[in-house]
Amino acid sequence: MNISDLKAVVGTNSWGSAFYGKVLRGSAVDDATLKEAIQLAVKLNLLVFDTAQDYGLGKGQKMIGELCPEEIMISAKFTPSSKHKYEYGQVRESIENDLEDFHRDYVDIYWLHLPNDIEQNLREMIQLYHEGKIRHIGISNFNLAECQRAKMILDAEHIPLYGVQNHYSLLDRTWEKNGVLDWCKENDVKFWAWAVLEEGLLVPPKKDEKFTIMKFIFERKREKLYPLYKAMHEIGKEHRISIAQVAMAYVSNKGIIPICGCRKPYQIAQLYKASQVKLSDVEIRRLERISDRLQVNILGADMFRFAVRK
Numbered sequence: 227m228n229i230s231d232l233k234a235v236v237g238t239n240s241w242g243s244a245f246y247g248k249v250l251r252g253s254a255v256d257d258a259t260l261k262e263a264i265q266l267a268v269k270l271n272l273l274v275f276d277t278a279q280d281y282g283l284g285k286g287q288k289m290i291g292e293l294c295p296e297e298i299m300i301s302a303k304f305t306p307s308s309k310h311k312y313e314y315g316q317v318r319e320s321i322e323n324d325l326e327d328f329h330r331d332y333v334d335i336y337w338l339h340l341p342n343d344i345e346q347n348l349r350e351m352i353q354l355y356h357e358g359k360i361r362h363i364g365i366s367n368f369n370l371a372e373c374q375r376a377k378m379i380l381d382a383e384h385i386p387l388y389g390v391q392n393h394y395s396l397l398d399r400t401w402e403k404n405g406v407l408d409w410c411k412e413n414d415v416k417f418w419a420w421a422v423l424e425e426g427l428l429v430p431p432k433k434d435e436k437f438t439i440m441k442f443i444f445e446r447k448r449e450k451l452y453p454l455y456k457a458m459h460e461i462g463k464e465h466r467i468s469i470a471q472v473a474m475a476y477v478s479n480k481g482i483i484p485i486c487g488c489r490k491p492y493q494i495a496q497l498y499k500a501s502q503v504k505l506s507d508v509e510i511r512r513l514e515r516i517s518d519r520l521q522v523n524i525l526g527a528d529m530f531r532f533a534v535r536k
């Protein structure tokens with residue numbers, strides 16, 4: 227598969243130990259279910275899986291290495307410290323640990339997870355790109371000025387900036403409103419959106435939902451969101467897709483690559499289908515109008531900006 231033809235990405239933030247799954251999402255998923263989900267992803271050509279060292283409290287990456295066949299392309303990240311100053315060799319040390327976890331010689335896409343020490347970290351990534359350990363370079367949680375700076379550094383070395391991985395969803399379009407999305411389109415840089423389902427908020431609650439951290443955070447926001455759920459339900463009915471799939475399709479239809487947290491086969495199937503659905507301009511405008519009117523506060527675009535060193 228050519229990475230330029232990518233329609234959607236499988237997020238693996240919720241992969242990890244049974245304990246982690248229970249605390250984070252209220253339930254655990256066993257390896258057999260994950261393997262089934264991975265096989266289906268391969269069958270449907272959903273071949274890119276996104277991860278980072280801290281996912282699943284460190285276990286997520288190891289599971290990718292153990293469970294994913296070669297066809298799966300890996301999107302991984304270097305997370306620069308928000309407290310400590312840059313030290314030469316930190317990216318190399320980190321990617322070597324990652325490659326060990328993946329049982330591979332290279333990663334398909336490597337993202338600078340935060341805009342800390344941009345110049346120094348990118349210089350190391352450029353070196354690793356030349357050595358073949360990184361196939362594509364991306365940046366994550368960067369604002370417009372930081373994106374422009376990163377691109378200048380890479381341009382000088384004749385290396386394309388593959389993409390920007392920032393938060394984007396029907397509830398939070400900050401990076402569209404402040405020009406980052408247009409800048410990406412103008413510069414042929416892919417825009418990947420993380421948390422298109424707002425970690426479960428853009429999914430109606432399960433009837434028998436147990437207490438989880440997410441449930442506690444979402445409860446009151448969900449009440450406020452009913453008019454949006456109603457519109458998503460109606461639009462979904464027209465296209466024979468679920469509310470969650472409307473959230474995914476909305477992002478795809480904006481020319482953005484959705485990363486969706488999947489750990490079950492049905493989620494893979496739904497992500498695939500949603501990335502094929504064509505929403506009309508009227509449907510898109512309706513969803514945006516309601517979302518803008520409701521103004522539900524979420525951590526959203528700023529969730530990780532607190533970790534950007536001043």
Ligand SMILES: NC(=O)c1ccc[n+]([C@@H]2O[C@H](COP(=O)([O-])OP(=O)(O)OC[C@H]3O[C@@H](n4cnc5c(N)ncnc54)[C@H](OP(=O)(O)O)[C@@H]3O)[C@@H](O)[C@H]2O)c1
Nearest residue numbers: 237238239251276420421423424425426470486487493496
């Ligand atoms: N670059 C960054 O800084 C950054 C930051 C955060 C995340 N990310 C990436 O973005 C990915 C997505 O974020 P996320 O996993 O935190 O949250 P998400 O995709 O917004 O939401 C995941 C939640 O949605 C549910 N879900 C998934 N598919 C569904 C479907 N078809 N129908 C109904 N519910 C569905 C999951 O249910 P279950 O609980 O039942 O599985 C889970 O509760 C991450 O995995 C990660 O790869 C990147």
